[in-house]
Amino acid sequence: MDRVVGTSGRIAFASAMRNLLADVYPGHDQAELVRRVFEVLGLPIEGDGPEPSEEYLRKWDQRDAFLITYGDSISQAGKNGIESLGEFHQKWLKDWLTGVHILPFHPFTSDDGFSVSDFTVLRPELGTWDDVYALSKNATVMADLVANHISASHPWYQQFLVGEKPGVDYIKTASPDDDLSDVVRPRSHALLNDVVTKDGEKHVWCTFSYDQVDLDYGNPDV
Template sequence: MKIKNQAMLITYSDSLGKNLKDLKKVLEGPLKDVVGGIHILPFFPSSGDRGFAPMDYTKVDPAFGDWSDIEALSKDYYLMFDFMINHISAKSPYFLDFLEKKDESAYADLFIRYKNFWPNGEPTQEDVDLIYKRKPRAPYRIATFADGSEEKVWCTFDEQQIDLDVTTETTRRFIQENLEQLAEHGASIIRLDAFAYANKKIGTNCFFVEPDIWEMLHFPRQLLAPKDVEILPEIHEHYTIQQKIAEQDYYVYDFALPMLVLHALYSGHVNRLVHWMEICPRKQFTTLDTHDGIGVVDVKDLLTDEETEETREALYAQGANVKKIYSTEAYNNLDIYQINCTYYSALGNNDQAYLLARVLQCFAPGIPQIYYVGLLAGENDIELLESSKEGRNINRHYYDLEEIEQEVQRPVVQSLFKLLKFRNTSPAFDGEFSVKMLDETSMEIFWNNQDAGVSARLTANLKEKSFEIVEIEEGKMTIIEL
């Protein structure tokens, strides 16, 4: 199925009910017509990081279901799957075979061995300092082979996530085979996780290494284009990177929007948000929340450093049940540039402020993605956070079917559903976009589809947290009540 200009749900296979069959029930019941697409977070057998250390892309984790469950969803929704282009599980058959057979393994070339990569088998301190890394040391783990020997292999993230050498024929074949079979199972778009880390080159920071990274982007596109499957590189960094990729006609993420909307709602000032909407890519997926924290690095130079700090401090002051420690090493947080909090709790569990945030997202350029906790206006799950000591679990509540039935009755959730149904069905959003600042605290967004004779206008006052949505069809104005 081709991508539709309709809201996309982001969810794990076992977050709305226990498995994929439960998820289908929820989508056909309480969530009927609310979303047009689903990003099903990694559903493969995995050895860590909630699915992001995949062992085998040819299988669905039996705890969630099987391929028939995925394919059943693909008949009614456009689907996004994940492909971890940077790494594979330490418990994958590929890495285990490498540990068993070492140089004789058919998969030896899948991995980056320090002894082959660095001129003297080790990076210099200067090399290490240069690398854009997620650890306070060189990115490696020790591989212990069956013969008792040991060597270092590149490992950017968790010990369970072994980096792939994307330059070798073995890895290219691995990427091709897996992407093609994911396309066969109903993917409309494949998200390339941790994409900017994939290329490593001595003398660089090993992050979004140009020009190599462009070839790395074109390779999967060429494979998937004949199958009508798109790709979406996942990168948290300076907004200009997303603009560069968008210029090549790829889909990108709008990871700047979450902090910019918070800044506008906390401060009451619309200037930064309006500026971003004027210059942001149009072919994009917008987010306010994902399975990770709220990104801070993405608004560098869109907010001043002072405004970013003020927004961060306001989140801790005005947010509900959120503390700075939840985004630190004490809660296993690798990324100092992300804040662990649900978006609803970031806005103090305030229904009106939260609804306005979602209205702004739905009117922004791009296709809105809404994380399952956000779809149910979920609060911070302190119980899960404390029991797991995993910071990101604050925003990873498990909903059972009964709880979902209760949550969807809340007025804020009902209003959000009305908003998403309007966003999914109004032809206005297939038209031309424009935005303007009315005064320091107010803005107007206008979508005009001349061909269909339909337009939609949002007028919002960020200080008062008030807004009005109007749809105009053949001169007749209708106020959209949420």
Template sequence: MELKNQVQLITYPDSLGGNLNTLNNVLLKHFSDIFKGGIHILPPFPSSGDRGFAPLTYLEIDPQHGTWEDIQKIGKNHDVLVDLMVNHISRQSSYFQDFLKKGRNSEYADLFITLDKLWEDGQPKQEDIDKMFLRREVPYSTFTIEETGEEESVWTTFGKTNPSEQIDLDVKSQQVKDLLTEFFVNFSNNGVKIVRLDAVGYIIKKLGTSCFFVEPEIYQFLDWIKELADSLDIELLPEVHSHYSIQYKLADRGFWIYDFILPYTVLDTMINKSSVKLYEYLKNRPEKQFTMLDCHDGIPVKPDMDGLIDTKEARKLVDICLERGSNLSLVLSDEHKAEDGFDVHQIRCSYYSVLNCDDDAYLAARAIQLFVPGIPQVYYVGLLAGENDVENVEKTGEGREINRHNFSLEEIEESLQKDVVQRQLELIRFRNEHPAFNGEFKVQNSASDEVRLAWEKDDTYCQLFIDLNSGKSVIEYTDGDGKIVKYTV
């Protein structure tokens, strides 16, 4: 399918009004001309943890969120994007529960990675684990099989609990490929247009490697799943947090990629009032990207920004973010920290809060995102200029909840009264409608405390000018009659 070069929304199924039916009503009532690019609905499936990212199945919608009919209704007016966690499935899934009961006698046993699939004797070796990019203390969990009383250890890349709620799938297994095919066919039948391959970088487990983005094996899997998606007219978006060169390899192979470099780069631009790094970055980035400022996790730092930042400068920026109420996700493995010990994986915050709730600075940041080539995604908290939800962090003990506030219908209405929100909606409408955005992008020369970005197509153009000292943004553009118009963002 051909993706629309217009703005998308990212939201949880229950974050704008409480469920999918209300989400559809909110979209139709308040944002009918805003998210013409589509709606990324974060996992609406039955899940046992990680706010939807430990799914039991993709064949059902969690009843508390709604039904597939609700997804179809949203799909009538918007291209729908959903996540598929290709790396893992829930411990509570019927597949793993059957394995827990019967062990190797389960018909689903080959879905999972028992340790003997890696180490012949099934005994993990520390020298191999030391090379891996770990997301938890050890990359496996041990369970007792009900019928035999024997212990079985299976691979679990993610999960805060022990044993983990997220059980890795063996993508080498034909049984896993059959299961993924069943999920994709169901997506297609329900009108899903785009699938984000969440955690795809972790799918290959190979001793002697980091077990992250293992080449060339990962390409073999991606080629297979792309052929499947193409057959169903579904577009893929691989999600990989890694050194930017790995992202660029995916772009070279024709995949859409996430611009995980832009959020930090824009933050650095706004806080340090300098466009130097932004301009350097914009010179040679692939254009086939999804762009964002904020999301349900945090602003990526390591490893996404490795090679692009000086860790001493990054430490200063991170300290400013902490002063403004942010919290941090850290790299666990010593091998993957910077030489000087810098270990910030993500800065967790509302983007509006990290810019000191400064309307002009926030809109300037959003304007940069909307002018950079790619498909812009706006996270629902950012859409409503939401602030850090410190109360929810304290209540749950989960740092990411700082930027995951659920808005009631009343809170949505209140937020829409804010000047910054109305100005942002006007900016999004401009990005959706002006024809120059389908033309050629240019980074124009400017002083280091300014930003000048422009688009031209035929006899139309638009140009963004930002004074980084004041945070003020002005767009100059040709209107439908060819007249030159200026508007202050």
């Protein structure tokens, strides 16, 4: 792994990533996991490649202030939510707020956007990825990444129910006999949801609701 990262920045990133992955997945090939992370991020891992720009690498600090909002908080005729939000920021907020933090903007089935059914697109009324990119030209953009669970309508969970890959390997389950007394959560329903699948009864881990199914991060493919 020491030789396959082309530039100093990527070497440092790969080293840090490898150490983190070793803690989470001690029984796996760390070099292969790092390679897969680079592949997902679209970064070259062999030879010399272009370094990210200073603008891309810039992190926020104490001088930054963010507007936290849903993508449809601002509306105007003939324009989608993200486009309207960008124009509002430019006209009224740019001198005080350097960034915009957009709460979940994907298609969802419950919990005000936090039960995501498709991570690849935006809800049509909010716009497209091009609109998010346009917003990023004038403001630092943050977005909520709902990574710990998916909607029960998501294709992965539907695959889990019928025993199809990859979803059958992506959903967190447990046994009713497990000691779950240390799990603390602001919910009144039972943590495990008993569901019937092609492979028999499974006990699905649902931290927030039965429409929000936890992903199994014990599997590095997730």
